[in-house]
Amino acid sequence: MTEEQRAALGEELATWIESLGLEGHLTEAGLPTFRRDGGSGARARWIDPGTGQDLSLAQLQDVERLLRNEGSEPEHAVPVALVVLRRHARLRVELLATPWFDYAALAEVRGASVDATRFAVHKAASTHRLLVVPVDERSVVPAFQLTAEGELRPDLAPVLEPLLAARMDPWRAWAWLTQPAALLGGLVPERAVTDPETADLVLTAAVRLAERVAAGS
Known part of the structure; x- marks a missing residue:
């Protein structure tokens, strides 16, 4: 039985x-x-x-x-x-279906060596100015945070810094930055920050989200 x-x-x-x-x-x-x-x-x-x-x-x-x-x-x-x-x-x-770079692809866009690009990426990531996402055994740099020349978007740095400093999960950060956010009434953070009328709102939302992440909620 x-x-x-x-x-x-x-x-x-x-x-x-x-x-x-x-x-x-x-x-x-x-x-x-x-x-x-x-x-x-x-x-x-x-x-x-x-x-x-x-x-x-x-x-x-x-x-x-x-x-x-x-x-x-x-x-x-x-x-x-x-x-x-x-x-x-x-x-x-x-x-991953949206644009992103590995070191070699980003080096080509920048017109730099792979080693120099890797160093620059690590330095920017360590100072919380660049989001790098682990994928299998690779490091992926989502393209939304870069200019057409592969350089850091200066308008995004104040948004990225609190999130990355709070050790937010990279996938969660990528999703929050590139999709409609409830804290912003449905605006997409990485786009809304380019508008002077909504930039401060994005920064405030990023800081509040970072505080929640740091608190473990």
Whole structure:
């Protein structure tokens, strides 16, 4: 009976996660994963990442509690952590679809050597004047913060400094700077800062956001 319960619960959880499109984010969330050895129609097998063995019924019940721990009605709960991870993954794809430079590409635009460009990028990043985002094993410089010649936009420095000094997550900073911001009534910060009528508002919003980041909220 225990084996039947384990198989039924495993299948129920797997089907639920698949229906939400979240199966690809289990590992990132530090949770066990499942697979269907016989194809899409096969029963789901949940695997203990530490041992590589199938999860026991008790372990599956622990996974279920973790996944359904949001909301007052567990049967209708959504695994919020996985949803957030999916949203972040989608956002990263969207951001990487916008213009950005690696060291070699930026060096070409600047007409400088790769070594000189790398040094300049590191120096600007260390003084909180340039946002550099880690992507796999590369360092990416989002293009929005540079001029057509590859130089730092002077109007953005006062906006970047408080955010980067507060150690804001680089992906979050990239997203906030380039998408409509609630603190600005839907304005895009990196664009609004170019308008004298809204520049001060952008700076104030950046400082307030940096304070929240530094406070850990």
